[in-house]
Amino acid sequence: MSLHDENRLREQIATLGKSLFDRGLTMGSSGNISVRTDDGGWLMTPTNACLGRLDPGRISRLDRDGGWKDGDKPTKESFLHMAMYAERPQSEAIVHLHSTHSVAVSCLPGIDPCDCIPPLTAYYVMRVGKLPLVPYHIPGDPSLGDAVKGLAGQHSAVLLANHGPVVAGKNLEAAVYATEELEETAKLFLLLQGKNPRALTPEQVAELEVRFSNY
Numbered sequence: 001m002s003l004h005d006e007n008r009l010r011e012q013i014a015t016l017g018k019s020l021f022d023r024g025l026t027m028g029s030s031g032n033i034s035v036r037t038d039d040g041g042w043l044m045t046p047t048n049a050c051l052g053r054l055d056p057g058r059i060s061r062l063d064r065d066g067g068w069k070d071g072d073k074p075t076k077e078s079f080l081h082m083a084m085y086a087e088r089p090q091s092e093a094i095v096h097l098h099s100t101h102s103v104a105v106s107c108l109p110g111i112d113p114c115d116c117i118p119p120l121t122a123y124y125v126m127r128v129g130k131l132p133l134v135p136y137h138i139p140g141d142p143s144l145g146d147a148v149k150g151l152a153g154q155h156s157a158v159l160l161a162n163h164g165p166v167v168a169g170k171n172l173e174a175a176v177y178a179t180e181e182l183e184e185t186a187k188l189f190l191l192l193q194g195k196n197p198r199a200l201t202p203e204q205v206a207e208l209e210v211r212f213s214n215y
């Protein structure tokens with residue numbers, strides 16, 4: 001990867017991180033972002049960094065084995081990102097947030113652990129699809145990587161119980177769009193609690209999956 005391309009990715013991580021933070025999609029020092037680099041390694045946001053104030057030059061660089069090469073110390077969820085990438089060779093970027101409505105859904109009793117949010121809208125189906133719930137683990141616990149492994153091959157997004165979403169995309173922009181769509185649909189889902197909303201039918205979902213398989 002040329003220095004120009006790497007610097008462009010660093011700038012993009014900082015710009016989109018600030019955009020997410022400024023709109024309240026993640027708070028404090030929560031959340032993390034990673035992007036695959038074409039030497040097989042990754043750029044990841046540093047641990048304890050605020051996504052709203054990232055310094056592109058201090059973003060962590062990891063080698064293909066997840067070893068820390070340079071930049072600030074990487075996110076404590078680096079193995080979670082790597083577990084997801086290991087199952088998803090087609091994904092180039094991952095976003096993890098503590099976005100309020102998605103976290104709220106992750107705490108609800110009675111949600112379907114195989115699919116936490118029904119297909120309420122077309123864009124939710126196109127960008128997120130089925131959303132499995134990963135049982136609660138302490139943040140940064142390596143066993144979280146194992147818990148995600150069985151799910152990430154079939155699902156571009158998972159919801160960590162009492163924690164938040166982890167969303168992969170074909171590039172960083174796609175991963176951010178999907179995270180935003182998930183948060184908005186979680187909000188709709190909460191607004192519609194007790195109202196028996198009409199979700200899309202299995203036929204409508206199947207048509208979207210065929211037409212927008214690489215969205």
Ligand SMILES: O=C(CO)COP(=O)(O)O
Binds near residue numbers: 047
């Ligand atoms: O969201 C987080 C933990 O789950 C934030 O952790 P880091 O600051 O290590 O990235």
Ligand SMILES: [Zn+2]
Binds near residue numbers: 096097139163
């Ligand atoms: Zn987290």
